Amino acid sequence: MLASVPWASDSVCIVYLGQRLTYREVAVTVDRIARTLQGRYGIGVGSRVGLAMRNLPDWIHCFLALARLGAIPVVLNSRAAGEELAAARDSIGVSLMLVDSRCGRELAVHVGGAPVVVAVDLALSAADAAREQTGVDVAVRAGANRLDELLQQDAASASHDREPLLSPAVEPADPATILFTSGTTGRAKGAVLSQLGTCNSVWTNLYAGYRIAMDVAARYGISMQQLAAMSPQTSILLMFPFFHTSGLHTGLLSTLVRGGKVVLMRRWDASTALSLIESEKVTQFPCVPTMMWDLLKTPDLPRYKLDSLVSVSTGGQALQKGLLGEITKAFPRAVPGTGFGMTETTGAVAMSVGEEYLQRPGTAGRVLATTEVKVVREDGSIAASGEPGEICLRTASNMLEYWGDREETARAFDTEGFMRSGDIGYVDHEGFLYIVDRKKDMVISAGENIYCAEVERVLLAHPSLAEAATFGVPDGRLGERLVAVVVPHASAGEVTAEHVREFVGEHLAAYKIPTEVRVQHEALLRNHLDKVDKVFLRRFYAGE
Numbered sequence: 001m002l003a004s005v006p007w008a009s010d011s012v013c014i015v016y017l018g019q020r021l022t023y024r025e026v027a028v029t030v031d032r033i034a035r036t037l038q039g040r041y042g043i044g045v046g047s048r049v050g051l052a053m054r055n056l057p058d059w060i061h062c063f064l065a066l067a068r069l070g071a072i073p074v075v076l077n078s079r080a081a082g083e084e085l086a087a088a089r090d091s092i093g094v095s096l097m098l099v100d101s102r103c104g105r106e107l108a109v110h111v112g113g114a115p116v117v118v119a120v121d122l123a124l125s126a127a128d129a130a131r132e133q134t135g136v137d138v139a140v141r142a143g144a145n146r147l148d149e150l151l152q153q154d155a156a157s158a159s160h161d162r163e164p165l166l167s168p169a170v171e172p173a174d175p176a177t178i179l180f181t182s183g184t185t186g187r188a189k190g191a192v193l194s195q196l197g198t199c200n201s202v203w204t205n206l207y208a209g210y211r212i213a214m215d216v217a218a219r220y221g222i223s224m225q226q227l228a229a230m231s232p233q234t235s236i237l238l239m240f241p242f243f244h245t246s247g248l249h250t251g252l253l254s255t256l257v258r259g260g261k262v263v264l265m266r267r268w269d270a271s272t273a274l275s276l277i278e279s280e281k282v283t284q285f286p287c288v289p290t291m292m293w294d295l296l297k298t299p300d301l302p303r304y305k306l307d308s309l310v311s312v313s314t315g316g317q318a319l320q321k322g323l324l325g326e327i328t329k330a331f332p333r334a335v336p337g338t339g340f341g342m343t344e345t346t347g348a349v350a351m352s353v354g355e356e357y358l359q360r361p362g363t364a365g366r367v368l369a370t371t372e373v374k375v376v377r378e379d380g381s382i383a384a385s386g387e388p389g390e391i392c393l394r395t396a397s398n399m400l401e402y403w404g405d406r407e408e409t410a411r412a413f414d415t416e417g418f419m420r421s422g423d424i425g426y427v428d429h430e431g432f433l434y435i436v437d438r439k440k441d442m443v444i445s446a447g448e449n450i451y452c453a454e455v456e457r458v459l460l461a462h463p464s465l466a467e468a469a470t471f472g473v474p475d476g477r478l479g480e481r482l483v484a485v486v487v488p489h490a491s492a493g494e495v496t497a498e499h500v501r502e503f504v505g506e507h508l509a510a511y512k513i514p515t516e517v518r519v520q521h522e523a524l525l526r527n528h529l530d531k532v533d534k535v536f537l538r539r540f541y542a543g544e
Contacts, residue, residue: 001199002067006259011233013256014057015280016264017123021057023259026064033065033147034165036154041096041115045070045168048178050089050114052076052107053100055264058119058147059242060252062098067176070168074178074190075243082106084188088180089114092190092403098147101132104139116144128266172196178403179245181343190403193346197397198249201347204370204397205254208351209234212311212335215354232308234260236284237276239268239291249347250339251286270294274304281308285334288530289314289323296326306331313337313353324361340364340433344412344419346397349373350433362457363432364425371395373433374418375426388426388436388451392418424451441534443472443480448511450482455514458507459484462500464492467524469532470514473541484514485537487524495519 007027014021021029037043049066051073053059066073074092076085078100085107089097097116099107104118118139121132140146170176176198180188217227236255240247255262263280265272274295276282292314295301312327312334327336337353350365357363367373374382375389383389398419401409413419424442425435437451444450452470459468467487472480484504488495497517504513518541525533 001202001253001257002064005256009259011259012261014060014262014264015276016057017266019057019123026061029061030064030068031165032151032155033061034068036150037065037071037096038069038165039154040150043069043071043096045170046174047071047096048074048092048094050074050076050092050094050097050099052078052080052085052097052103053119053242054078054102054266055238055242055247056100056119056121057264058100058121060262062119062147063242063248068165068168070170072175072178075180075248076103077180077188077243078103078241080106082108082110086110086112088188088190092178099139099144101135101139104142104144105135108138108142108144111142116142117147117150118144119147122148124266170195172199173400175400177248179243179248179343181402189405189408191344191399192401192403193245193397194400197346197395197399198253200370200396201245201249202253202257204348204351204368205250206257207368208337208339208348208353209254209258209311211351211353212337215335216310232281232283234258234284235263235280235282235308236260236286237263237265237273237280237282239265239273239287245341245343245345245347246286250341255284268294270298271300274298274301274306277306277309278304283308284311284313285309286311286313292323292327296323296330301330307333309334311335311337311353313339324358328358338363338365340435342393342421344399344421345371345393345395346399349393349395349397352432360432362434364435365433367427367431367433370397372418373427383426385429386426388424391421391423391425391433391435393421394418441471443470443482445472445475445478445480445482445511450512452482455482455484455504455508455512458504459486459500461507462486462503464488464495465500466490467532469524469534469537471534471538473538475515481515482512483516483518483541485518485520485524485541487520487522 006023009023011023012020013023013026049071051062063073074094076088089112094114097114099118118136120136124132172195174195175192176195177193178190181191213227217224238251240251242248263276309331312331335354336357338357339348339351341348349371350367352363352365372394374392376392377383377389394417423435424437427433437453441452442449455470456468459465465486466489470482470484473483475481486500497519500517501513525536527533
């Protein structure tokens with residue numbers, strides 16, 4: 001797959017702060033890092049190497065260098081605490097850790113058997129550079145080496161660049177990467193993703209891009225050839241972290257194969273994002289709804305020229321009521337889209353773009369031709385069309401296993417090779433997938449099933465509410481009762497629990513109305529995957 005990337009091109013590949021790196025420059029750096037990792041640490045085919053950095057050019061360089069060697073990048077959460085990083089490192093048994101300054105500092109008190117190499121962000125402002133250096137110093141005192149110094153030392157060796165860097169021999173079923181799934185109910189598990197699954201995921205995303213191009217060409221009444229001739233370089237503002245499949249496969253790798261430009265930000269800021277969209281002629285902006293909300297509510301939005309955007313997609317949570325309409329109004333040339341996927345499926349298994357999404361804003365996407373879906377009832381039988389049940393998936397992109405965990409791997413798959421997603425949903429007669437809830441978030445009250453996501457969608461449609469979460473707590477009479485915690489917008493007036501309950505009752509059956517509504521003004525606590533931490537909410541509000 002990476003052989004398809006235009007490495008000899010002088011087109012811009014990466015933009016980050018003041019850096020502008022061409023494909024040719026990236027290729028040179030990738031080969032230098034690969035030679036250093038091979039020569040100093042013996043990294044080669046099948047080596048497991050931890051990669052824990054925020055979205056930096058060096059993350060891309062290191063990932064590609066590992067792929068160049070046929071190694072297996074073990075992609076860790078760059079926001080994790082030291083204990084979490086160490087647990088993930090040790091669970092996989094990596095032979096080397098490649099980290100940024102923050103992760104290096106976090107790991108300094110969790111020294112393990114694997115050596116650590118820390119990448120230094122050299123593009124920072126003076127204030128940020130001081131903090132960066134502090135983290136680097138802590139990591140180095142704990143035994144880490146600096147990546148830039150290793151490269152400088154090896155560049156001074158006349159024989160270093162003459163050593164042949166052989167192309168690795170890998171098979172389709174070989175591991176390509178290991179990504180970690182949510183650790184909400186315990187330690188995060190390492191999902192082993194295959195070479196074939198990675199390629200399938202990337203080509204699936206290229207297909208989605210082709211669908212968007214078809215929509216644009218039809219809108220302007222021109223052929224695909226004409227559109228290609230007049231289109232600028234694909235440019236993506238990539239805010240999804242690289243430790244998510246949406247950031248790695250959907251965002252980064254798919255853009256590189258297109259020969260596109262990857263625009264990175266050190267931290268999220270709506271005004272900076274708008275400025276980058278304008279100055280870098282960004283054509284694609286995939287994001288979570290929270291980011292889109294920030295953009296649309298930025299006071300100086302009208303002063304930016306944003307007509308370069310041709311694709312705006314959201315995922316990760318339901319859109320708030322009316323937000324899709326605001327998106328199409330603010331970005332009239334952009335084709336909106338959505339999708340559904342999992343770490344264990346190496347990305348998307350369903351997508352919808354353009355008119356079919358606008359006509360069905362509640363869908364998670366049309367099931368892709370590369371994916372088989374069956375919806376299963378509690379008793380294991382197959383649900384009828386439109387009937388909710390657990391979504392089970394079979395695709396070439398399904399993970400190989402949870403690393404070192406046979407029991408969890410066995411539980412994840414049924415006897416036919418379908419992976420149990422843990423999501424409750426249904427597929428309609430046209431092949432569109434709808435997510436109702438996570439299986440573990442279903443509340444059974446007085447014998448009735450209440451799907452939390454359905455209630456939360458209604459709550460988020462309330463114009464005064466910014467966040468909402470629902471969960472079940474034990475009840476002597478009902479078995480369980482539904483509790484909602486809501487966070488009003490800062491600009492909202494008084495929001496009462498009774499008003500919220502009345503609002504839900506206007507949209508859903510009476511038994512789905514929360515028996516208790518807690519109104520708080522602090523943002524809901526989220527876990528490392530930016531999902532609301534319902535374990536904490538249950539403990540905090542229900543005293544579990």
